[in-house]
Amino acid sequence: MELTGAEILVRFLKDEGVRHVFGYPGGAVLHIYDALYKQDKVEHILVRHEQGATHAADGYARATGKPGVALVTSGPGATNAVTGIATAYMDSVPMVVITGQVPTNLIGNDAFQEVDSVGITRPCVKHNFLVKRVEDLAITLKRAFYIATTGRPGPVVVDVPKDVTAAKTNYVYPRKVEIRSYKPVTKGHIGQIKRAVKLMLSAERPMIYTGGGVVLGGGSKLLTEMTRLLGFPITNTLMGLGAYPGTDKQFLGMLGMHGTYEANMAMHHCDVLIAIGARFDDRVTGNIEKFCSKAKIIHVDIDPSSISKNVRVDIPIVGTVEQVLQDMLRILKEKKREPNKAALKSWWKQIEEWRRTECLKYEPSDEVIKPQYVLESLYKVTRGNAYVTSDVGQHQMWAAQFYKFSKPYRWINSGGLGTMGFGLPAAMGAQIAHPRSTVACVTGEGSIQMCIQELATCLQYGLPIKIITLNNRFLGMVRQWQEFFYEGRYAMSYMESLPDFVKLAESYGHVGMRIEDPADVTPALKEAMGMKKRLVFMDFVTDQTENVYPMIPAGAGLNEMILV
Amino acid sequence: MENEAGALSRVAGLFSARGYNIESLTVAPTEDPSMSRMTLVTRGSEEIIEQITKQLNKLIDVIKLQDLTEGTHIEREMLLIKVRAMNSGREEVMRLTDIFRGSIIDVTEQSFTIEITGASEKLDAFIEALDKDLIIETVRSGVTGIARGEKSLRV
Ligand SMILES: Cc1cc2nc3c(=O)[nH]c(=O)nc-3n(C[C@H](O)[C@H](O)[C@H](O)COP(=O)(O)OP(=O)(O)OC[C@H]3O[C@@H](n4cnc5c(N)ncnc54)[C@H](O)[C@@H]3O)c2cc1C
Ligand SMILES: Cc1ncc(C[n+]2csc(CCOP(=O)(O)OP(=O)(O)O)c2C)c(N)n1
Ligand SMILES: [Mg+2]
Numbered sequence: 001m002e003l004t005g006a007e008i009l010v011r012f013l014k015d016e017g018v019r020h021v022f023g024y025p026g027g028a029v030l031h032i033y034d035a036l037y038k039q040d041k042v043e044h045i046l047v048r049h050e051q052g053a054t055h056a057a058d059g060y061a062r063a064t065g066k067p068g069v070a071l072v073t074s075g076p077g078a079t080n081a082v083t084g085i086a087t088a089y090m091d092s093v094p095m096v097v098i099t100g101q102v103p104t105n106l107i108g109n110d111a112f113q114e115v116d117s118v119g120i121t122r123p124c125v126k127h128n129f130l131v132k133r134v135e136d137l138a139i140t141l142k143r144a145f146y147i148a149t150t151g152r153p154g155p156v157v158v159d160v161p162k163d164v165t166a167a168k169t170n171y172v173y174p175r176k177v178e179i180r181s182y183k184p185v186t187k188g189h190i191g192q193i194k195r196a197v198k199l200m201l202s203a204e205r206p207m208i209y210t211g212g213g214v215v216l217g218g219g220s221k222l223l224t225e226m227t228r229l230l231g232f233p234i235t236n237t238l239m240g241l242g243a244y245p246g247t248d249k250q251f252l253g254m255l256g257m258h259g260t261y262e263a264n265m266a267m268h269h270c271d272v273l274i275a276i277g278a279r280f281d282d283r284v285t286g287n288i289e290k291f292c293s294k295a296k297i298i299h300v301d302i303d304p305s306s307i308s309k310n311v312r313v314d315i316p317i318v319g320t321v322e323q324v325l326q327d328m329l330r331i332l333k334e335k336k337r338e339p340n341k342a343a344l345k346s347w348w349k350q351i352e353e354w355r356r357t358e359c360l361k362y363e364p365s366d367e368v369i370k371p372q373y374v375l376e377s378l379y380k381v382t383r384g385n386a387y388v389t390s391d392v393g394q395h396q397m398w399a400a401q402f403y404k405f406s407k408p409y410r411w412i413n414s415g416g417l418g419t420m421g422f423g424l425p426a427a428m429g430a431q432i433a434h435p436r437s438t439v440a441c442v443t444g445e446g447s448i449q450m451c452i453q454e455l456a457t458c459l460q461y462g463l464p465i466k467i468i469t470l471n472n473r474f475l476g477m478v479r480q481w482q483e484f485f486y487e488g489r490y491a492m493s494y495m496e497s498l499p500d501f502v503k504l505a506e507s508y509g510h511v512g513m514r515i516e517d518p519a520d521v522t523p524a525l526k527e528a529m530g531m532k533k534r535l536v537f538m539d540f541v542t543d544q545t546e547n548v549y550p551m552i553p554a555g556a557g558l559n560e561m562i563l564v
Numbered sequence: 565m566e567n568e569a570g571a572l573s574r575v576a577g578l579f580s581a582r583g584y585n586i587e588s589l590t591v592a593p594t595e596d597p598s599m600s601r602m603t604l605v606t607r608g609s610e611e612i613i614e615q616i617t618k619q620l621n622k623l624i625d626v627i628k629l630q631d632l633t634e635g636t637h638i639e640r641e642m643l644l645i646k647v648r649a650m651n652s653g654r655e656e657v658m659r660l661t662d663i664f665r666g667s668i669i670d671v672t673e674q675s676f677t678i679e680i681t682g683a684s685e686k687l688d689a690f691i692e693a694l695d696k697d698l699i700i701e702t703v704r705s706g707v708t709g710i711a712r713g714e715k716s717l718r719v
Contacts, residue, residue, distance in 0.1 A: 118570060119573070122570075123577055123581050127624040147624060180719065181566060181624060182624050303622070304618045304621070305615065305619050308611070
């Protein structure tokens with residue numbers, strides 16, 4: 001059957017199993033919008049800014065493990081989408097972004113609303129395509145989804161000129177796809193895996209360090225099984241939280257710049273480090289020279305370029321977390337060899353000692369709301385079951401420290417790019433993916449203003465997100481650095497002229513609450529969670545001077561934390 | 565690599581984004597017109613070369629990659645050079661061209677254009693050997709290379 005490019009695109013999305021597309025219309029994509037209008041299989045969510053579309057698609061992907069899809073017009077539509085594309089790229093999130101383009105005969109002419117979308121996005125996508133002929137459209141889209149979701153996931157941009165969406169051709173859904181230059185490895189080298197298991201079993205002070213790769217690769221169950229079997233301590237990166245139950249006694253909390261004392265000390269002193277789906281980011285390693293200097297390192301990662309990039313490793317294993325962990329578990333069970341129990345016992349004794357510093361403890365107050373307290377209450381009120389998105393800043397770190405994530409896909413934040421404005425649209429994506437679950441967006445009064453326009457989208461689609469604003473009247477993370485490293489010169493970090501968030505929420509048709517008394521924190525949270533159908537914007541007026549601890553200052557090693 | 569529009573800019577973009585340096589780069593379609601072969605010359609520590617290799621392999625358009633310096637290999641570059649050649653000078657330039665096994669491919673009353681192919685050092689040596697004042701213009705192709713013996717880069 002002959003279909004127009006626009007119809008093919010929409011039919012393809014349906015055939016690919018895409019249920020939701022986040023987008024914003026414009027001239028170059030009008031044919032596509034017309035095709036969307038004429039069907040009801042693919043639901044289009046109208047955001048209020050293209051950055052919101054890409055973050056929402058990203059949040060949707062992170063909350064489900066399925067690729068998120070965004071649709072934007074050419075020129076400004078595409079440039080507005082770039083922040084969201086780069087955010088997904090840094091955190092390896094599977095996403096397909098369809099950008100409209102001016103008609104092929106006008107490309108390169110400085111035509112109205114023309115930008116070189118393929119050129120602009122090239123450094124922040126896994127791959128991108130410009131579709132020049134309608135005959136190539138379906139197969140290109142198939143390639144885009146295939147590339148986005150396999151290997152190390154990432155965003156793929158498909159740029160579609162307007163005339164291509166008007167031209168007609170036959171459409172058959174391409175079931176299979178082969179790309180000769182792209183063959184991601186899945187199974188790890190068995191010899192290497194055996195060596196790794198041997199090293200693990202010989203360890204006296206082992207440490208498991210896992211990251212976003214375990215969440216992305218659906219390896220959480222296997223990781224939990226293996227960690228329990230071995231009895232080793234485990235830490236997660238900011239991106240890896242939830243892959244291992246946050247309440248488990250083997251879990252030492254997050255590591256890195258704002259990680260726990262026990263996690264960082266255990267990293268520093270371990271003799272065998274087992275890194276799984278983590279990329280040795282500089283926020284994690286601190287000073288590279290001092291990083292795990294006593295350890296032999298095993299590194300499991302799907303992407304060879306993540307291995308030995310920042311830190312030389314001893315046993316590299318390229319493969320998916322799932323496949324490699326399966327092999328490791330099988331070998332461990334076959335061998336029936338036990339880890340070094342005696343050594344492990346004294347290692348745990350040491351770790352318990354570090355734990356006793358209670359590095360996350362804070363001074364409670366009944367006068368002013370402590371931000372940490374809000375998160376502890378949120379955790380209790382939602383029983384640890386919410387999908388929690390966050391923006392970027394101090395509130396993000398407190399959320400990571402105080403909300404004990406016990407399942408993967410529940411913690412959704414921008415780690416690699418650190419994009420303020422991510423939280424609310426990402427929450428929309430998560431809420432659309434999980435309409436009956438509680439979705440909370442932990443944010444700051446600074447960050448929330450970066451994509452505040454999406455409150456309208458939330459009303460239009462009835463998304464009952466709970467916005468938890470830790471309002472410290474400061475760009476708190478910036479203020480903290482200025483306090484520590486710039487002798488308290490608070491240049492431009494005070495948030496003046498804040499809107500009245502209660503009225504603002506109300507004017508968008510939502511419920512607004514201002515909470516100023518610590519005694520009201522839990523009751524207010526309960527009340528908000530009870531409003532199952534309403535978005536509630538909670539403005540918690542919090543302690544302005546609170547800092548995030550522990551903290552590893554730039555250039556320091558993991559054992560050189562500032563504790564209070 | 566795939567013979568696709570944009571493939572070259574992905575490689576060039578990768579090098580500039582990650583701060584690697586391209587000394588020279590040549591590219592042209594192969595006998596299979598859907599593929600191009602690129603020879604790229606870069607420099608760096610072992611770690612950097614390892615990262616460059618991995619990052620290039622990650623590009624979707626890169627089909628296969630080989631570090632020619634890992635084995636014995638042949639490198640060739642072509643130089644076209646236009647020199648002032650008048651009166652008795654003409655003899656001298658012709659002799660030099662012969663020594664370097666080059667050929668004179670264009671002649672005017674005032675000038676010769678010479679073509680020389682070989683390892684880059686040979687081209688350097690030829691340019692060195694000429695009187696600086698005689699050189700009007702030079703253009704070099706950049707290095708292309710191939711492994712010695714049976715070893716080959718095939719898909
Ligand atoms: C204000 C702020 C403070 C921060 N502080 C900290 C901090 O204290 N601690 C901290 O940890 N982070 C912190 N971060 C986050 C930090 O910047 C990095 O984003 C984060 O550490 C990277 O996490 P990761 O190593 O898990 O890698 P990710 O970015 O999650 O990368 C995943 C890795 O897994 C691999 N992978 C993907 N899929 C698979 C698969 N199926 N199988 C195998 N491998 C796979 C990928 O190739 C990649 O190497 C902070 C960020 C901000 C904004
Ligand atoms: C788009 C963007 N611009 C600037 C920054 C730098 N930055 C990091 S944290 C931060 C402060 C965030 O303030 P707020 O949202 O109020 O959170 P708080 O730290 O106070 O909890 C800033 C400006 C950023 N991460 N993203
Ligand atoms: Mg703030």
